[in-house]
Amino acid sequence: MSTPALTDRPADRPANRLTPTWAAAVSPTLAHRVLSLLAVVVLFQGLPTLLRDEAASRTYLSAGFGLLYGALLLLAVLVAVARGERALRRLDVAVLLAALARLALQTVYATGSGATPYHDDEGALVTMAARSLAAGGHVYGVHFTGTAKLFQVGMTPLMDGRTADTFGYPPLGVLLTAPFTAHGPLPPAAWVPVTGLWCLGALAVTALLMFRLLPAALRPGATVLLLGVSWMFAYAREGYPVFLTLPFLVVVLAGWTRIGAGGRLARGGVVSACCLGAADAAHQLAWFLSAFLLVGVLLLRRGEFGRWRPALAVTARYAALTAGAFLLLDLPVLVRDGRAWLPGVLTVLTQHASPQGLGPVDVSLWLTSGSGSLGLYSTAAAAALLATLVALVLWPGRLGPALALLPWPAFFLSTRSTETYFVLLTPLWLVALACNERALFATAWAWRTGPLRRRAVRLALPPLLAAPALALLLVAVATPPPLRVTATGHHVRHSAALDRITATLRNTGDAPLVPAFATGVNAWLDFDWRVVSGPHALPPHGTAVYVLRRLGPPLAPNPAGPTWLRVLTDGPMTLTNQRLALPR
Numbered sequence: 001m002s003t004p005a006l007t008d009r010p011a012d013r014p015a016n017r018l019t020p021t022w023a024a025a026v027s028p029t030l031a032h033r034v035l036s037l038l039a040v041v042v043l044f045q046g047l048p049t050l051l052r053d054e055a056a057s058r059t060y061l062s063a064g065f066g067l068l069y070g071a072l073l074l075l076a077v078l079v080a081v082a083r084g085e086r087a088l089r090r091l092d093v094a095v096l097l098a099a100l101a102r103l104a105l106q107t108v109y110a111t112g113s114g115a116t117p118y119h120d121d122e123g124a125l126v127t128m129a130a131r132s133l134a135a136g137g138h139v140y141g142v143h144f145t146g147t148a149k150l151f152q153v154g155m156t157p158l159m160d161g162r163t164a165d166t167f168g169y170p171p172l173g174v175l176l177t178a179p180f181t182a183h184g185p186l187p188p189a190a191w192v193p194v195t196g197l198w199c200l201g202a203l204a205v206t207a208l209l210m211f212r213l214l215p216a217a218l219r220p221g222a223t224v225l226l227l228g229v230s231w232m233f234a235y236a237r238e239g240y241p242v243f244l245t246l247p248f249l250v251v252v253l254a255g256w257t258r259i260g261a262g263g264r265l266a267r268g269g270v271v272s273a274c275c276l277g278a279a280d281a282a283h284q285l286a287w288f289l290s291a292f293l294l295v296g297v298l299l300l301r302r303g304e305f306g307r308w309r310p311a312l313a314v315t316a317r318y319a320a321l322t323a324g325a326f327l328l329l330d331l332p333v334l335v336r337d338g339r340a341w342l343p344g345v346l347t348v349l350t351q352h353a354s355p356q357g358l359g360p361v362d363v364s365l366w367l368t369s370g371s372g373s374l375g376l377y378s379t380a381a382a383a384a385l386l387a388t389l390v391a392l393v394l395w396p397g398r399l400g401p402a403l404a405l406l407p408w409p410a411f412f413l414s415t416r417s418t419e420t421y422f423v424l425l426t427p428l429w430l431v432a433l434a435c436n437e438r439a440l441f442a443t444a445w446a447w448r449t450g451p452l453r454r455r456a457v458r459l460a461l462p463p464l465l466a467a468p469a470l471a472l473l474l475v476a477v478a479t480p481p482p483l484r485v486t487a488t489g490h491h492v493r494h495s496a497a498l499d500r501i502t503a504t505l506r507n508t509g510d511a512p513l514v515p516a517f518a519t520g521v522n523a524w525l526d527f528d529w530r531v532v533s534g535p536h537a538l539p540p541h542g543t544a545v546y547v548l549r550r551l552g553p554p555l556a557p558n559p560a561g562p563t564w565l566r567v568l569t570d571g572p573m574t575l576t577n578q579r580l581a582l583p584r
Contacts (some may be wrong), residue, residue, distance in 0.1 A: 032088050032217040033079060039095050039220035040076045041227030043102055044069070045437070050109055064105045071098055085216070092219050096211055099227035100204055107200055110237050116152055117193040121164070123239020124151040129167035130177035133333070134184040139167055139174055140337045140344025157527045159352040159374075159570035161516030167285045168347030170326075171333040172282040173198070173241040195239035203227070203236045206246040210431060213254040214290055216432050225427040242424050244282035248275040249289065249428055253404055254435040259297045260314035261304065265321070273318050277325025284348055285421065286409040288385070289428075294319055295389060296403050299396045302445035311445075313417035321363055339367055352570050357417030363381060363477050365520075370483075370566075372509075375573040376476035377415040384410035386393055391465055394458070396444035404432035413473060415573075482509035485578040487565040488558070497554030501529065501580065503565060506543045511572070513538045518566040519580070521558035525566055528552050578581075 051065040051561040074097055082088050118124045128144040143165050148155050155163035167174070173195055180194040188194060203226055210222035215268050226232055236243045252272050259269050276293070279286035294315060301311035325333070334341045343350070355361045355374060364371040371377075388406050392399050399406060404425075411421040451457045483505050490500040498519075507513055514537045518525040534546030557563045557580075 004582050012468045029085060029088070030216060032085065032220075033082065035218070035220040035224075036079045037076060038089055039092070039099075039223040039228060040072055042078060042224050043072055043099055043232055045097070045228070047072075047102075050106070054109065058109075058487065061105060061109055064101075064577045066100060068102055068105065080580055086188075089216050089219075092211075092216075092223075095220065096207065096227075097221050099206065099207070099223045103200065103204060103227055103233065105402050106233055107197070107237070111193060111196075112191070115191060117191055118196065118238055120240075121147065121151075121153050121155045122241065123193060123195040123199075124153050124171045125165075125167050125405060126169070126177055126239055126241060127181070129171075129174045130195075131181045131183060133174055133336075134178040134181045136183075138337050138340065139171060139333050140347075141340030142166060157354045157518070157525060159354055159516065159568050159573055160514065161527060161568070163527075164347075164353065166344070166347060168344065168351065169241045170281045170345050171330055172244055172278065173239075175329070175332065176244070193237065193239060196237045199236040199239055199241075199243035200233070202243045202247055203232060206243075206250055206427065209247055209250045209491070210427060210480055213431065214434055215248065218430070221430050221434075222427070225430060229423075229572045231423055235420065240249075240420065240424065242283045242285055245279040245286045246425075246427065248279040248282070249286060250431050251275045252293065253278070253428055253432040256293060256403070256432065257440045258299055258402075260301050260311075260318060263301075263305070263310050263314055265314065265317055269318060270321060273321035274325045277322040277327075278329060280322065280326045284345070285425070289404065290322065290401055292389065292392060292406055295392055296396065296400060296444075299393065299444040299446070300400075300440065303443040326350055352573060353416050354527075354568060355415050355575060356523070356525070357414070358419060359412040359414065359417035360473055360477065361417060365577070368477070368577070369558075370481035370575040370576050370577045371476055372479040372481045373377075373476050373572070374415060374575050376472045377413060378480075380469045380472035380476065381410045381412075381414035381417075383472055384413055384466070386471060388464040391462070394461060396446055396453070397441045400441035400444060401433055401436070401438055403430075404428040410469075412467060423534070438456035481567075481574050481576040482507060482511075482513065483515070483567055483569075483576040484508060485565065485567055485576050485580075487578050488581045488583070489555075489563065491583060492554045495554065497556050498563075498580075498582075499550040499554040501548040501565065503546045503548065503567070504543065505538055505546060505567065507529055507538045507540055510540050511575070512540060514571075515546070516568045516570070517546070518568065519555055520564040520566055521555070521561075526555065528555075 009527040047065055047069050051062050075091065075098065079088065079091050082091055124147050125144060128147050129139045133139050134140060145165055147165055155165060157163055176198050177195045178184055182187055206224040207222050210226065211219050214222060252275050256272070259272055265273070276290055276476070280290060297318060298311055298315045301314055305311050330341070337344065355365055361377050364374065385407065388410055392406060406427065408422055411417055414508060483507055485503055487501055487503040489498040490502070491497065492499045505515060517529050517531065518527045519529065520526065528551040529548040530551055532547050532549045535544050538544055563580045563582065565578045565580050568574070
């Protein structure tokens with residue numbers, strides 16, 4: 001193949017013959033074409049499986065998936081042979097429509113009278129809180145104890161052995177779901193995942209908004225990130241409230257560098273502030289982005305005006321509008337629940353959930369005997385978050401383009417560093433990067449007082465900013481757990497499965513500890529054990545024997561590795577790992 005074909009160059013302008021074809025410069029048209037083709041390719045994921053699964057039951061779905069498969073093949077060919085930018089832009093619209101059709105077919109496939117509404121606790125708790133609100137009850141401070149049994153979902157376990165059975169998010173999801181509950185004006189069938197459908201709708205709206213706001217050559221990125229990658233549908237179908245923030249945050253981040261320009265918010269600034277308030281009323285992750293956004297706006301306006309007063313004034317007006325929109329959406333629940341509202345919306349941040357994730361906490365979970373300072377992982381995350389915010393003030397020109405990404409790396413250090421903190425917000429990274437002029441960041445004010453004017457000092461600052469978080473992290477990893485444990489599992493007769501565990505615990509610390517027990521054969525903690533013998537609290541330097549009985553089916557030991565007994569305490573937060581001795 002010739003170089004002109006590879007680079008979409010006109011025939012009368014051949015590339016240098018000495019340049020290898022693989023090293024030829026990539027033209028904008030070719031880059032757009034490749035991204036469009038990628039958007040088609042990712043939509044093939046899972047289609048054969050979906051088609052075959054419904055071949056004998058819901059044949060209309062199988063036919064729909066088959067037609068979609070054929071349409072995608074045709075679109076791939078058309079993208080490859082399209083003559084220019086205008087044709088590619090039209091094909092991008094067609095690919096987006098195909099992706100929305102795929103989303104609709106997947107929704108019908110995953111929803112039905114024979115399917116459970118949810119498989120995770122997020123959507124289930126939103127639904128329970130919405131039912132309570134529609135029935136005249138409270139949203140916050142209420143323990144929805146029957147959620148796990150009613151929806152057949154696992155609940156988030158806490159460090160003290162209890163489960164998180166209260167609603168702990170801002171109320172937008174509840175307000176949207178409440179009219180569609182049994183006590184609302186439009187009650188659907190019990191199997192309809194109303195919260196999940198709202199989240200899927202938000203996903204579709206976000207894709208349309210991104211497609212409209214992104215530069216033409218990058219519009220296929222909206223299809224890829226929102227409708228192509230498999231995890232987006234899976235999490236949205238389960239009713240994760242973070243999806244309700246996405247359409248609002250796309251509006252906020254597209255052109256956020258122009259907020260307050262000239263000292264006026266104008267209509268765009270007011271709309272942005274209201275959208276940010278709505279996002280804050282949907283999920284706490286938006287709060288962290290709001291803090292970085294306000295700092296970014298302040299630094300840009302300070303650089304524009306050369307004085308603090310007008311910069312602070314316009315930023316304060318923007319923040320006040322955001323807070324007003326947030327409180328307005330919270331008002332129905334705030335009036336009803338009163339004092340329970342504030343602790344309720346902070347629950348996710350203040351509850352001591354059991355460790356889980358993809359970060360350094362796995363060192364204490366899998367590589368050591370545990371940690372006597374498990375809470376320091378989250379303290380390290382808070383220190384890293386603060387350090388990142390300071391870094392934005394010091395280097396706004398360099399870090400400003402990555403503003404939508406900056407809050408999230410700190411969460412990698414936390415006790416519960418789940419992937420939802422990162423992968424569900426990736427569309428926002430593209431919007432912030434592509435919809436703001438990079439040259440504007442060079443005008444932002446940077447903190448350069450006193451010693452900061454010296455280059456050597458500025459070079460030394462990044463490791464200094466990271467030092468507190470790293471020190472806390474090292475202490476969390478290195479602190480040994482206060483408990484010493486020996487544990488033996490007992491088989492069910494004529495089976496290798498376990499239904500009873502005997503554990504001897506010795507407290508080597510100076511504080512009484514209340515143990516909670518879980519087993520682990522994979523990355524998840526299994527708390528389905530009941531203490532039938534043993535003291536509630538283990539006194540300092542005391543020893544006790546605990547007998548645990550299995551709740552539900554017996555536990556099958558890990559055939560490929562050890563089966564672990566995890567002993568957790570809350571106050572202080574500690575984790576002790578002990579390999580379970582299995583009788584032969």
